[in-house]
Amino acid sequence: VFLLFHTATIIIYISLMLRIQQALVHGNSMLHLSTRAQLGIVLVLASFSFYAVTAFFLSTEEPENRIEIIERHNVSWLEQYSRHVIVFGVDIGDGGTFRAAMIKLAAFVVVMYLIMGLLIFLIIRGLKAHAKFESAQKRLCRTCKAYTIELLVVALLYTIPSLIDIIFHICPPLFIPDILFFISRILVLVCFTIQSTTSALIFLSHHKFVKELRRKLAIYFSHARNSLLILNDV
DSSP states (O other): OHHHHHHHHHHHHHHHHHHHHHHTSOTTSTTOOOHHHHHHHHHHHHHHHHHHHHHHHHTOOOOTTHHHHHHHTTOGGGGGTOSOOOOOSSSTTOOTHHHHHHHHHHHHHHHHHHHHHHHHHHHHHHHHHHOOSHHHHHHHHHHHHHHHHHHHHHIIIIIHHHHHHHHHHHSOOTTSOHHHHHHHHHHHHHHHHHHHHHHHHHHHHTSHHHHHHHHHHHHHHHHHHHHHHHHHHO
């Protein structure tokens, strides 16, 4: 359920970026898409996402000799702490059908990030075409900076951690101590948690109102500091 919800939020985010990009495109441009075309693109992306998530669940089938594998590797004691011990491969480090599921998930992550990068590039390009005056150019600089930082944040806090986690599932490096696996899982969860908050703060910090507020606060604290220095001198 969480994976479906997370996938839906990504599709909504991509569709909003597509609408922003289309709002900056002239009607006679080759990049101009009709409403039906935009809807078609969103539906294709949604279908691909649904396929990736569905395939992720359908590909995770356990082998028929699951009980035999558990007894062979002497891990039956795990059933005392869990109702059902999931077995994918026949040996330690063998992902079995789970590898195919993770590969589909990796393809989804990479494709969505590339589409996001392409839309950001087109949005910045469209903004440059509309930035005729100095005030518009200043807004363009703020927007370009925000989108660039957003792209880097998504790469560092979502795409790269996701791919590293997926690679560890596909080809688990058994030479790495278990404690490092445990720490890496926590770090991945932390990255996923702060990514959305960081993205929101990026756009807020580059908003005109926030920048003006920061400027006034800087002036206020500068005057307060100067007043304290004068009092100390007296």
